[in-house]
Amino acid sequence: INLCHLLSTIDMGIFQRFARIPLKSTYIWSLCRQYSTDLTAVDRALIQHRCVHNRGLGASPGNPGAAPPRLPFSRVTQEDLAFFRTLLPGRTITDPDLLKSSNVDWLKTVEGNSEVLLRPKTTEEVSQILRYCNERNLAVCPQGGNTGLVGGSVPVFDEIILSTSLMKQVITFDNISGILTCQAGCVLENLSNYLEERDFIMPLDLGAKGSCHIGGNVSTNAGGLRLLRYGSLRGTVLGLEVVLADGRILNCLATLRKDNTGYDLKQLFIGSEGTLGVITAVSILCPRKPKAVNVAFLGCSSFQQLLETFQCCRGMLGEILSAFEFLDASCMSLLEKHLKLTNPITESPFYIVIETAGSNATHDEEKLHKFLEEVMTSSLVTDGTVATEATKIKALWSLRERVTEALTHEGYTYKYDISLPVEKIYDLVQDMRGHLGDMAKNVVGYGHVGDGNLHLNITSPSKDPALLAAIEPYVYEWTSKWKGSISAEHGLGLKKRNYIYYSKPSEAVALMGSIKAMLDPKGILNPYKTLPDNIH
């Protein structure tokens, strides 16, 4: 039985049965076993019900990612504009043409209609903006580089956009400890360049580096290509300066590697997607720039062999391994078709990008060559090439980093960022292909296989509600069955806020709601994002 069809017929009935029971009743919480591996029809119905704003419009069981109706925030008046213009002369943007690009996300899938874009330069200005907006009950959408993929970085309605684009100063850098402090609007690539001149690197790297802001990276707990080696931002961020919803400045910008004095508040803000506070400055621990970087691009004939290559890699390359990424043959053909990139090796079902980074070129090359000899002679790998020099390394990396770009040329992309047990990763891609059949134009898989993180992308020439209904909730149920995460690193934003229950138990979500209510009682910070609609 196709569960979507079943649910749509019994939906209305269940609606009527549960509509009168208050959501916070313990009766429902105990009935609902969201966290079990087997979802029953009752569970599913409850999850679907939670996905609906019970006033009607907006998110529905068929489309939990759509926006809910506008909450009763104030609307911007001439007096408000006068205040902003006095506070930020020349940096209060109201021109609709200039606002357009900040109202639309990078994927061009969600669009808001904000009428005001503010560009503060200092923490003090951010504080005054939020204090004012809190008093006036004006909603605010913090925005960094606007490269987010879940619709979390653009307004849904007329929220005021608070941009960090002019907060791009590096504050300090200590080249003994490697600790960098900077404002939240620094572009990641600029920070990388700054550090490289001083023989250090940023602990994270992602395809969006030319545009994303470090504040945004921290707010989404961005993962990226180097997580395998340097860990997540939760470990490398040492301190934050945050402005709270009522304008209070929380200065926890410590530059200490170790500090166990009280609760670690910064962890609340990391990954909170701008809903608990606006990050205005970051202090981050940076690793030394490796003296020797090598990249190998390999081809494997099966996913099983790819996994065995990974095990061999871990064993033989050990501490010099800094990235292990994969892409499938469908990704390669899109790169060739739309971006005219050439496949450096023979066609294979799977491709791996391996990066090593170390302090001694001879030592690293020896290890790498031994590893490559081993995987070639044992036929785990069918073909491959190596790069030791900067332009070639960049060329090989672009085969992985530009897949997202290539997909945008195929029409509308449905993106899923899933964490799974590593051996199950490609099963999801294959099951999805079988499940969708002809409905989808492309079903591709790529990502940080070393971290157990799959980027599953499905394209169709244009937005297709029937396709969406076939994909969701199938993909989330599949993920939930294997106790995976429905959003490994992209966050929940607007699009995935209502799916949180597939990966977190209701008690946890309820506690998140309490924390939100405590830090932002009026709910002005990035409303309609991250937390599910029924939390209100």
Place this chain on the structure above:
Amino acid sequence: CFAPFLCLRPPQIRVKPDRTGVVTDGVKHSMNPFCEIAVEEAVKLKEKKLVKEVVAVSCGPQQVQETIRTALAMGADRGIHVEVSGKDYETLGPLQVSKIFAALAKKEQADLIILGKQAIDDDCNQTGQMTAALLDWPQGTFASEVTLEADKLKVVREIDGGLETIKIKLPAVVTADLRLNTPRYATLPNIMKAKKKKIVNVKPADLGVDVSSRLEVLKVDEPPQRQSGVKVETVHDLVEKLKEAGRI
């Protein structure tokens, strides 16, 4: 053949404190991009069965062997490493290199010498032309297309005015320009095979070449620092500033 292996421009090139040159210590060295194109063209000719053997040559210190191995992995048959190191390497220029290539060409009885049009560290664009002159061979420089027609070579050259097509007799010297081809990646199976190919070591003296330089570098300076620009708020301010600067 291809030009001496040399250093790839890193993001920050620094002038040595004594201003006699640039810092090369710790800088990643690799094959000159135009020479890669030359190797690719040579390998292509061999794959078309138009040439019998491709010999890769490079002049420089020990590290040069790595570059020769890359050429072998791309498809060259054997390598010759002309060992020049230390002070001699620092002063090695196009004239000495072309003398070395001319001597080797005679020794090996080569029919065709292909090299990159210029090295991207010194941008001299002299080695190919000097080699042809020393051997009294015809030259097809800035080649964007090379076709073998019986015992002659048809070369399409990139020149300022457009494209010039010439026919030259073999033996000849050809220098490769950007659009000649796209060099292949050296793939692992070929990298493994290349380990078994031979690289022979020779010294310039063995070829009867004196590598001492007749040039003396007086000084090397960084380009003048670019002054930061000024942002103005209105068109009126812009006009005022341009007047101030005496530009209008």
